[in-house]
Amino acid sequence: MRNEGVRARQREETRRALVRAARGLFAERGYGAVGLAEIVAAAQVTKGALYHHFANKADLFRAVLDEVQHEVGGQVAEAAEAHNDPWTRLTAGCEEFLAAATDPRRQRIMLVDGPAVLGWSEWRAMDEAASARHLAEALTELAEAGVIARQPIPPLVHLLSGAMNEAALWLATAPPNGALADTQAALGRMLRSLRT
Amino acid sequence: MRNEGVRARQREETRRALVRAARGLFAERGYGAVGLAEIVAAAQVTKGALYHHFANKADLFRAVLDEVQHEVGGQVAEAAEAHNDPWTRLTAGCEEFLAAATDPRRQRIMLVDGPAVLGWSEWRAMDEAASARHLAEALTELAEAGVIARQPIPPLVHLLSGAMNEAALWLATAPPNGALADTQAALGRMLRSLRT
DNA sequence: CCCTTTCGCATACCATCGGTATGCGAAAGA
DNA sequence: TCTTTCGCATACCGATGGTATGCGAAAGGG
Secondary structure, X not given: OOOOHHHHHHHHHHHHHHHHHHHHHHHHHOOOOOOHHHHHHHHOOOHHHHHHHOOOHHHHHHHHHHHHHXXXXXXXXXXXXXXXXHHHHHHHHHHHHHHHHHOHHHHHHHHHHHHHHHOHHHHHHHHHHHHHHHHHHHHHHHHHOOOEOOOOHHHHHHHHHHXXXXXXXXXXXXXXXXXXXXXXXXXXXXXXXXXX | OOOOHHHHHHHHHHHHHHHHHHHHHHHXXXXXXXXXXXXXXXXXXXXXXXXXXXXXXXXXXXXXXXXXXXXXXXHHHXXXXXXXXXXXXXXXXXXXXXXXXXXXXXXXXXXXXXXXXXXXXXXXXXXXXXXXXHHHHHHHHHHHOOOEOXXXXXXXXXXXXHHHHHHHHHHHHOOOOOHXXXXXXXXXXXXXXXXX
């Protein structure tokens, strides 16, 4: 599988360069304010290369978003798996998500431009596959174990996911002192209220 | 103040026509997919008129967003003021918000394109002024009265506001049967958990 | 009542942007 | 070595957001 000729290697290299360049620019100035000319210049290729790898600008953004979301999802999963108790896994995962999503290099792409560029449905589906899945699984496990009240899980997932997304955006821009601690405390109380 | 000459009246009329036309198109197909040519055609004016009233496309969108947000804020305030008990005011306001924000003619403008077009900070500031203010006031009142635990209010406002925004988006597109009721129930439990 | 000024808006124009068509050179296969 | 494939560069196009200019009618002053 490794090193299937110099051709495939170069291909992947330019693709990565494009995604990397686009990600940096999108994160800094937003999808709408970045032109394709700028992206290909930063990646040191041409528009021909871009359109050889991606169908259009939104498709390139999709690749960037996918990368960011899987980074965050992986980070959350890693933090959660460090614990054995299902309840601690949930709270640790939530706290890790708050931290991961507050990173300004991810926030704009993942939480602001994502839904607008790809449409909310597609954005939601990608988020579900990359990270919200973990939240749903954790809640289901806890409900089945009787730790939290038995109830429909999807509404809970959306309420909590939306709460954390908005909180992350707020924490990144308007930080009264101790806001992070206060928010984690409030979120913790909300989660604890689910327990039977 | 009324009828300050035919000139001011015509001015307001064209401005309204532009906002109205833009709102319809933005709601239906999204900010990015609608061109200025289309907007001015629908409003039966020209680009000259548009740029006489608004600085640019984003500025026109801001006027549309402002209108939508104040509609929702007014609707929420009205529903809340119908009750005297502060706690009931909160829950009624939240339920009304969920209903108002689920309207597809408002949703895309208010919750998806808004943050992306104007930037999250400005969007947040506008939302705060138009509707989230009511949530903050209700929570502050309840905290001071000792109905809910004394705690920092801003984190709570953002968590709850984000939760309701995401829930509204979800309810508008992926409606398993009874999803609205389940969501309102889950939200109600979250709110109730704040009580002392 | 006329003359001047203001101003709301239409027309014409421009730069830039996303997107496409075509061609070339080097790697892969026979 | 000859042919085919393919990754990408070059050149080009229509459309879009934005600007500069001009005009006609309403407002204001004498």
